[in-house]
Amino acid sequence: MIRKRTLRHFIVFVSVSGPICIVLFHQTSTRSFLKDSCMCNCAMDSEGRSWFSQRYKPSANVTLNRKNGLLDFHTYWWWKSLQNESVVANYTQVVEVMFSLFPDKDHYTDSSPSRCRTCAVVGNSGNLVGSRYGALIDSQDFVIRMNEGPTKGFERDVGSKTTHRVIYPESAVDMGVTTHLVLLPFKILDLQWLISIFTTKHIDLTYMYVKPSIIADRNMVMILHPAFIKYVYDSWLQGHGEYPSTGFISVIFALHVCDEVSVFGFGPTKDGVWDHYFEDFKSDPNEGPHDGDFEGKVISQLHQKHRIMLYKGW
CATH class of the missing domain: 1.20.5 (Single alpha-helices involved in coiled-coils or other helix-helix interfaces)
Structure with a gap:
């Protein structure tokens, strides 16, 4: 029974x-x-998909290597004009030397219907203070930080894990041997500096003092493609500002190498203050060459259209 x-x-x-x-x-x-055109956990409607597809270029060269290193005329002169250099080295020769030292390959071309790579892009905003996002950030497959944003002493709010750090010479910090050094080059001298920190260590000046050497693993070096910077500027910022900020480029970089993107530490605090979580520093998002208001608008739209998850800290 x-x-x-x-x-x-x-x-x-x-x-x-x-x-x-x-x-x-x-x-x-x-x-x-549909993951390639959407996300692992996706709720993007047809209007959102249309908005995204008008901006997102799947074929964009994200990282630089010997094979894709040749720049077309317009890209080269746009990139070269970002920062005036008194002495300009031969770009082709510099690229050749670089990839005798660093991995010469296409990075993260493993996209497939079965992959769901989760990523956190962690900015440096003061809105991270008291957020208690640390565990959530560390639970992501990739954790992408930028510039000098520290973790020690701030683990509860910003986490302790860093898989990629996006830097340029003037913002470089030690990152150990477990983190990818992702160089964001704004000039040929930046590429030369990258070579120098692992070899002669002779470059310590650009338009300001820079570290002649940092602790990093040359086998974990990646260089963002100059054409990628221009693509972000043209397609995503539609010409606003002089060129995109490191933070904004990092978000679009994540959209190209990750399947699900969470963004932390962008924008002002709840009180409307623009500062850093690790220092008493006040700033204006529209100072300098970047259009912070427009970048913030695009990031908000990406959130509203369910292409990223934006955490504001409150």
Whole structure:
């Protein structure tokens, strides 16, 4: 009697749950199939997809290597004009030397329907203070930080994990041997500096003093492509500002190498103050060459259209 009752309950369970499982499997499979144009856990509507596809260029060269290193005329002169250099080295020769030292490959070309790489992009805003986001940030597959943003002493709010740090010579810090050094080059001298810190250590001046050497692993070096910077400026910022900020470039970089992107530490505090979580520093988002208001608007739109998850700290 007990066995028959158990069997009957099992049959009822299967008959009820079977269609649900099929629906769930279909939804999961569909979501995976659409991941390249959406996200792992996606809720983007058709209007959002259209807005995103007008800006997102799947074929963009994200990182530099020998194979894609040749720059077209317009890209080269746009990039070269970002910062005036008194002495300009031969770009082609510098690239050749670079990839005799650093990994010469396409990075993160492993996108597939079965992959769901989660990433946190962690900015330096004071809105991280008291946020207690640390555990959430550290739970992501990749944690991308930028410039000097520290973790020691701030672990509860910003986490302790760093897989990638986006820097340029003037913002460089030691990053150990477990973090990818992601160089954001604004000039040829930046590429030369990268070579120098691992070899001669002779470059200690650009338009200001820079570190002649930092602690990093040359086998974990990546260089963002100058054409990628121009693509971010043209397609995503539509020409606002002189060129994009490190933070904004890092967000678009994450959209190209990750399947699900969470963004922390961007924008002002709840009181409208623009500062850093690690220092008493007040700033204006529209000072300098960047259009902070427009960058913030695009990041908000990415959140509203469910392409990223934006955490404001309150």
